[in-house]
Amino acid sequence: MEKHHINALKEIVGEENVLTSAEDLYCYSYDATPGHAHMPDAVVSPANTAETSKILKLANENHIPVYTRGSGTNLSAGCVPTKGGIVLLMTRLNKILEVDLENLVAVVEPGVIVADLNKEIASLGLIYPPDPGTVATATLGGTVAENAGGLRGLKYGVSKHYVMGLEVVLANGDIMNTGGKNVKDVSGYDMTKLFTGSEGTLCVITKIISKLVPAPEARKAMMAIFKDLDNAGKAVSSIIAAKIIPATLEIMDNATIRTVEDYAKVGLPLDAEAVLLIEVDGNPIVVEKEAEKVMEALKANHADLVQIAKDDAERDKLWAARRAALPALAKLRPTTYVEDATVPRNKVPDFLREVSSIAKKHNVTIGTFGHAGDGNMHPTIVCDIRIPEEMERVYQAMDEMFKAAIALGGTLSGEHGIGLGKLPWMEQQHGLVTMNAMRSIKRALDPNLILNPGKLVGEC
Amino acid sequence: MTEKITAKDINEQDKALLSDLQDALANCMKCGNCMEVCPVYKEVGKEAAVARGKLSLMEGVLKGSIPLSAAFDAAMSKCVSCKACTAKCPCGVPADELILRGRQAAVKARGLHPIKKKVFALLKNRHLFDFSLRMAGIFGPLSFKKIPGKMAALARFPMPGMDYKRVTAPFASTPLRSQYPEVIKVDRPTMRVGFFTGCTINYIYTDVGQSVINVLKENNIEVTMPSMQHCCGTPVYMSGDVDSAKILAKHNIETFDSYNFDYIVSACGSCTEAFRIEFPHLFHDDPKMSAMTEKLAKKTYEISEFLIDVVKIDKTKLGPVNATVTMHDPCHMARGIKVTKQPREVLKSIPGLHFVEMKAPDRCCGSGGSFSLGNYELSRKINDKKIADIASTNADTVVTSCGTCRMHLTDGLFQNNMNQDALHVIQVLDRSYKAGHQK
Structure with a gap:
């Protein structure tokens, strides 16, 4: 320049x-x-x-x-x-422009922090559900551009299920509007969905029209400890088969359990192969019934210990282990890679086993926790980026991990995006035809390749 | 910039300072969680204002990617040392301490800011310091106009380093330690306590010091204010001048050690933190000083903490104080010495007092000790949020446990045309004891 x-x-x-x-x-x-x-x-x-x-x-x-x-x-x-x-x-564009209570829609600028939107609408009894780990810091523009998900993905979906319309600036400076407040809208290509998750490679988002939903009136948290990973996997399937869609259905693997226990001393048995954290929410009567069914499913699948929170204080206790997962792992070593490879729900135990054998094989520390309900796992690799020999092993482990996810019918990224980090495996997941189609879209909308060049679809 | 000093230069000067810094910095995983809680970042909105940015800048200097420039120095100075980032950090990175180390590196490489240099030189000389601040108390009214009914004053004309509109507290015409004998006797004392007054209480908020003495006397405690005590050194330490901080610390440690008190009490979170955390940290590699320092650290208490945890005050002696009170937790109380329950217990023991919790009581008030001197506009913006939170409680009194917080809250209330009293917790307790005598 x-x-x-x-x-x-x-x-x-x-x-x-x-x-x-x-x-x-x-x-x-x-x-x-x-x-x-x-x-x-x-x-x-x-x-x-x-x-x-x-x-x-x-x-x-x-x-x-x-x-x-x-x-x-x-x-x-x-x-x-x-x-x-x-x-x-984009952080100066930080105004909530409108909260439309008749259509349950908010119109916001991209620099608004996700948690700030939720604070604003809480008193109206509404929520904007996508809640990635960074809700308190991340902007709506960023989370929409990455199509971020979060803990409530299973029941409430991810960003793309809430974005109804956008105002964007195209690469040449043209201003474009997509979608709107219509619940049903099949007029033309769905450009809103195309731009949601486009990672800044197709346009710059300047306004977001997002759906809001009523806040659940009640919630109930439960925790189950399993000595056998397969039983945990079966418990997850049984809960879904019982036609219960929990708001949260989280899993932690043995490596994570041991790290969390060492760090937070929450009383988890060190030989447990999995911990499940389940939360159901909604109408109080329904919540009680669903919690009962979840407890049945856990016991039927040989959970070694189950707990149910009677009040908010107990709920906090159950959540403490899950909340400690990332901090505990991150404190082990200087460098932390939080990956988000995702597999179909029924493949979660297979994937966890793959990851721990890869970790063993390359002598790399990987703790996996994540959203068992939607198959979105967070294999978290802790290492020291200043040690080249160790990083060689880390990259090899990463390579095998992504290939394992793809082989199980999974995807490279559930919610963090491709960017540069997962670019090397894109063609493997999608094949050349799809990659070419994606690159054609990129070239059509950004012929001079100025928007986040080299990311998501690679060099064009 | 011809006077650029590179990492290599500092490295040669002080290898130890750098090597341990490198490991600590590497632990920051750049998640940016500190953005949620940093009061400075909330106002400035730039990455260099938040811990993640500051630590990256230090990394950049160590790698030799960027110079140890005036801009680096400026970035390091934009921190209120409220420790909120450290409390939030999932990786346990002590960002506030690292930023101090960044300041130290800047001081080593570029020297202290000229104004600070003069002030700190004065600070190191106890007699001259005492003389200057006494003079300020005597001649202060010439330059400051007192605001009726408040411990507050407005500058009569523009003063260097001071915002014209800013409300500060007047210097006392007689410092606290000159108002009393060194040892304040009581009949049949239950214990002997050394009162570390700190500068704000000795020279400015003597009303707080008087309340501390009154309350301790109510509890049959003999109070001594060692005449040789001096500034705890926190302001110099926070500015990166470790050598001066050590001189002040050593002086205070030796002074207090010679009295062999049962306890040492302070009415300021930062002063207590100095005795309890900073001093041991400064002398951890000096075996002789270290033992003495650790001994003092163990018997140092903040006044509310002391009254609740050690003295276990007799609440039946308290009389009514009819006030609606809210409380601001100073950063060094909340995240430094982690004392937040005891001041609340003190307040809740007082009959007639209605306590209302404000939103985010432990969020920084923007004062940041001497931060507000060099960054008044910014510290005003941070403070305005606090004032709005106070307003929404409908309290008539806001209490805190720190002199500079009190001063900054008083200014904020004045600037926002509000009439609430800003007091130290101990002053309200003192009133309650007095009311108890009238029962």
Whole structure:
């Protein structure tokens, strides 16, 4: 980028909203993914759609790469400005524009923090359910661009089930509107769904129309400990077969259990092969009935210990183990990779076994926890990125892990996105025909390849 | 910038400082959870303002990717040391301490900020420091206009380093320690306590010091305020000047050790933290000092903590205080020495007092000790959120356990045209004892 480009950007957003000092640029060279960092040439924060449009027009005409960023909590290097250029910081667009109680819809700007939207609508008895681990920090723009999921995915779905419409700026600066407040809408290609999860490679999101749902009135949490992984897997299947869709159905493997116990001393037996955490929510009467059925399913599948929370304090106790999973693992070693390979629900025990044998084979520490109900696992690899020999083993383990997920009919990413992190395995999962189709879409909407270039579909 | 100093230069100067820093920094997994709780980031909105950014900058300097520049220095200074990031961090990274280390590196490489250099030089000389602040108390009214009914004053004309509109507290015309004999005797004392007054209580909020003495006397405790005590050193330590901090710490440790008190009491979270955590940390590799420091650390208590946990005050002696009170937890109380229950218990023991919890009582008030001096606008914005939370409780009094918090809350209430009293917890208890005598 040249001096006159910087000056032009300052003209658009004002001097104070263009950062160019080495120190500031360094702070936007990374996201939450280990091992990827690159300095941008400028960090630009627009105040609105019009400014965003002007920035993209300028970037497109001058072939300057643009990396859209919210809070930078991405776990697949999606925010890393790998080719320099502009980091487009969307956090100044942070207003909740409308909460429409008749249509149960919110219209928000992309810089709004997910938890802030939920705080705002809580008093109205509503929730926006997608709740990735970063709800308290991540922006809606970022979570929609990544199609983020979370703990409640099984019952409530993920971001794409809530995005009804978008305002986006295309690579050439054109402003485009998709979808709207209509519950049913089959008019044209579903561009809303295409852009949701496009990881900043097709457009920049400037407004989101999202569905809201009534907050559940009651909830009930249960925990079960299994000495045998297969029994845990069967328990999950039995719960679903009993036609219960819990809001949360989490699993932790033995490596995670041992780490959590060592760190938080919550009383988990060290020889347990799996812990399930289940929460049902909804109408109080239904919740009671469903909890009963879940308890039956757990006992019928030989859970070695079951607990049910009588009140919120007990619920917190049951959740403590699951909440401690990531912090406990992360504290073991300096570098933490939280992966999100996902398999069909009934393959969860197979996948967990694969992961632990891969870990053993390469002498790598991997703890797996995750959303058993929707098959979305989080094999968490802890290591030290400063030790090259160890990293060799880590990369080999990762490679085998992703291949194992694909072989089980799974997918590389359930909710973190592909970005750069999982790019090497994309063709393996999708095949050349699909990859070419995806790349054609990319080229059609971004012919100069300025939007998050090299990510998601790779080089075009 | 010709005076750039690279990592290599510092490395040669101080290898130990760097090597352990490198491991600590590597533990940050850059998840960004600190963004949720950082009061500075909430206002500034830039990555360099939050712990993740600051730690990355340090990493960058250590790798030699970026210089140890004035901008680095500025980024490190934009931290209120509220420890919220450290409490939030899933990896257990002590970000607040690392940021201090960053400041230390900057001080080593670039020297102290010229204004701080002058102030700290003054601070190291106890006699000169005492003299200057006494003069401030005597001549202060010439430059500050007192606000009626409050321990607060407005500057009469613009002063260097001070915002014109800002409300501060007036310096006392007679410092606390000059108002009393060194040893305050009681009949048949149950114990002997050394009172570490700290600077704000000795020179500014003497009303707090008087209440501490009154309350301890009510409990038959002999109070001594060692005349040779001096600033605990936290302000210098927080600015990265470790050498000066050590001089002050050593002086205080030796002074208090010579009296052989049963307990040491302070009415300030930061001062208590200095005795209990900072001093042992400063001298952990000095066997002789370390033993003495550890001994003092074990018998140091914050006043509310002392009254509840050690003295176990007799609540039947308390008289009514008819007030609706809310409480702000100073950062160094909540996350430093982790004392939040005891001040509440003190308040809830008082008959007639209606206690209302505010939203996020332990969120930083924006003062950050001396942070607000160099960053008034920013600390004002952080404080405005706190003031709004106070307003929504409908309390008529806000209490806290820190002098600089009290000062900043008083300013915030004034700037927002609110009339609530800002007091120290112990002052309300003192009133309650007085009311008890009238029963």
